[in-house]
Amino acid sequence: MTTPIRVLLVDDQELIRLGFRLVLEAEPDVAVVGEAADGDEAVRAAAAHAPDIVLMDIRMPRTDGIAATRSIVAAHPQTRVLALTTFDLDEYALGALDAGASGFLLKDAQRSELTAAIRAVHRGDAVLAPSVTRRLIDRLHAAPRAAAPHASSADDPTTELTEREKDVFIAIAQGMNNAEIARHLFLSESTVKTHVGRVLAKIRARDRVHAVILAHRHRLVDASAPLPSAGDESPTP
Structure with a gap:
């Protein structure tokens, strides 16, 4: 039997965590291994549960999702973070990607989009909205080398x-x-x-x-180069 994808849920709203849990626990290849209500709890839970994927809310009290993402990615390279945002133009999404998130997902995503995104990130594929990713690339090219x-x-x-x-x-x-x-x-x-x-x-x-x-x-490609589409269908690597 295939080992299920281990997921940690991080959101300061209990009802949102409950909704995600109900959706994910219905999937045979996904297991929710823990929950956290803020970034500090998320860092501790990631160390305790060694999840494959962290569904990370970005805006939270105390330690936000960006700081938590940076800490988790640095301490647990095999754990991938899928950031959650309310709006696809949320500037916080840029910070999450720059901090090491493997993609981001809108909180109002459909059930099929959520489960597909988790599987895609687990494979190593991109789960990105072109508008936000384009602004991240523009920012990288505008910054000093x-x-x-x-x-x-x-x-x-x-x-x-x-x-x-x-x-x-x-x-x-x-x-x-x-x-x-x-x-x-x-x-x-x-x-x-x-x-x-x-x-x-x-x-x-x-x-x-x-x-x-x-x-x-590192300016190895032109700033106008195409970006990865959401959920590259090719197996990873």
């Missing part, structure tokens, strides 16, 4: 990549899924999957979302 002109090679995320892996990295940053990369580089999808896994490991990226952010932060 991540590395100074004479920075050491350690600051360059592509230093350890082979030429083919660099091609794959740029393709990921341009929003291509595995099938599109295979066609673009004249490779089989199985070969692309292997390359993607190696690329993410070498650049120390949690997932494709993090890889896209790294590529744009």
Whole structure:
């Protein structure tokens, strides 16, 4: 039997947590392992329950979801955070992605959207609204360069990549899924999957979302490059 996806629910409103729990507990491949009402509780619960996915509310009292996301991602690299926001233009969503969230979801999402998003993030795929992601990329390009002109090679995320892996990295940053990369580089999808896994490991990226952010932060692709669509259908890596 397949091990269920372990989910931690974080929201300061008990009724919202209850609603998510009722939806998720009806799914055979999902298990709710804990709840938290604010960021401080979320950090402690993540350490105690080792969830695969954290459904993280962004606006909460005391420690907010952005700070909690940053702490959880740093302490538990295998745990992925799916941020929850009320509006798709919420500036807090940008902060959550920059803090390490693997995507975000609107709180009024349909049941099928919620469960699909959890499975997609668990696979490592992107769950993003183009409007918010575009503004994140614009902000990264407007900021000072991540590395100074004479920075050491350690600051360059592509230093350890082979030429083919660099091609794959740029393709990921341009929003291509595995099938599109295979066609673009004249490779089989199985070969692309292997390359993607190696690329993410070498650049120390949690997932494709993090890889896209790294590529744009280091100006490796143009700011107008296409972004990953929500729920890339290709298996991850």
